[in-house]
Amino acid sequence: MMKKLFSxxxxxxxxxxxxxxxxADIEMxxxxxxxxxxxxxxxxxxxxxxxxxxxxxxxxxxxxxxxNEK
Amino acid sequence: MKFMYxxxxxxxxxxxxxxxxxxGFLIQVPRLPIVHExxxxxxxxxxxxxxxxxxxxxxxxxxxxxLRSADPKHDLIAVECVNVGVFFFVLGLITGMIWARNTWGExxxxxxxxxxxxxxxxxxxxxxxxRNAIDEEQKRARISAIYNIFAFPxxxxxxxxxxxxxxxxxxxxxxxxxxxxxxxxxxxxxxxxGFIAWSLMAVWIATLRYRIRLIEYKQNSLD
Numbered sequence: 001m002m003k004k005l006f007s008x009x010x011x012x013x014x015x016x017x018x019x020x021x022x023x024a025d026i027e028m029x030x031x032x033x034x035x036x037x038x039x040x041x042x043x044x045x046x047x048x049x050x051x052x053x054x055x056x057x058x059x060x061x062x063x064x065x066x067x068n069e070k
Numbered sequence: 071m072k073f074m075y076x077x078x079x080x081x082x083x084x085x086x087x088x089x090x091x092x093x094g095f096l097i098q099v100p101r102l103p104i105v106h107e108x109x110x111x112x113x114x115x116x117x118x119x120x121x122x123x124x125x126x127x128x129x130x131x132x133x134x135x136x137l138r139s140a141d142p143k144h145d146l147i148a149v150e151c152v153n154v155g156v157f158f159f160v161l162g163l164i165t166g167m168i169w170a171r172n173t174w175g176e177x178x179x180x181x182x183x184x185x186x187x188x189x190x191x192x193x194x195x196x197x198x199x200x201r202n203a204i205d206e207e208q209k210r211a212r213i214s215a216i217y218n219i220f221a222f223p224x225x226x227x228x229x230x231x232x233x234x235x236x237x238x239x240x241x242x243x244x245x246x247x248x249x250x251x252x253x254x255x256x257x258x259x260x261x262x263x264g265f266i267a268w269s270l271m272a273v274w275i276a277t278l279r280y281r282i283r284l285i286e287y288k289q290n291s292l293d
């Protein structure tokens with residue numbers, strides 16, 4: 001029983017090892033991610049987008065003003 | 071119509087786009103050959119098309135409404151929705167071309183979906199040209215409304231149906247595995263958030279353009 005269980009665990013572990021190998025072959029931007037530099041890019045993009053959104057809101061506000069004048 | 075002047079859905083749109091930007095760059099994506107890290111383009115390229123579909127649908131709805139009511143406001147909504155839709159169309163085409171350069175090797179590889187998207191683009195350009203060609207206001211509104219109602223199903227067939235019946239490089243077309251087969255739930259969830267986010271953004275921009283257009287229209291009719 002113990003032997004069977006042991007071999008099953010070994011088999012499963014070897015499967016995960018093979019699985020990981022499969023993925024690791026494919027080139028991804030792992031260094032960028034692990035060094036944390038990706039956060040700089042995300043922060044930049046988020047700030048640009050929020051800026052544009054504020055711009056849109058201000059257009060919305062000014063339009064509302066003009067519409068109310070009429 | 072009150073919906074147009076409310077703020078909550080605009081804030082929601084901004085928050086959802088922010089979610090896709092942050093999560094889109096940071097979540098784990100499946101390691102796939104060919105696309106590699108560019109699979110993250112899914113979160114930004116595909117929602118452009120969804121945003122386009124949504125504003126085009128709204129445009130058709132208001133074209134039909136115009137034919138029933140002859141209210142010039144409905145015509146103005148229809149045309150501004152097409153304007154914004156064409157803008158997102160261009161964004162979708164350009165982002166798709168950049169992505170294609172990296173994965174399929176060329177900006178334009180005459181992929182059926184690329185070609186029919188280009189034809190559909192011309193179809194909507196023709197709508198805008200047609201509008202400018204007719205001087206009389208009511209005639210212009212009526213003819214362009216009818217054109218719009220016919221153009222929409224043709225666009226759907228060109229982009230959604232025909233490429234699926236031949237061999238296209240896009241996922242889910244021809245012999246290619248469907249999108250859901252090659253991605254995991256995380257990717258799809260962010261993609262759906264992106265669909266809602268960018269659709270709301272497109273609708274927002276369309277309402278802004280419509281409101282400006284309405285003021286112009288009222289001014290012109292006073293002169």
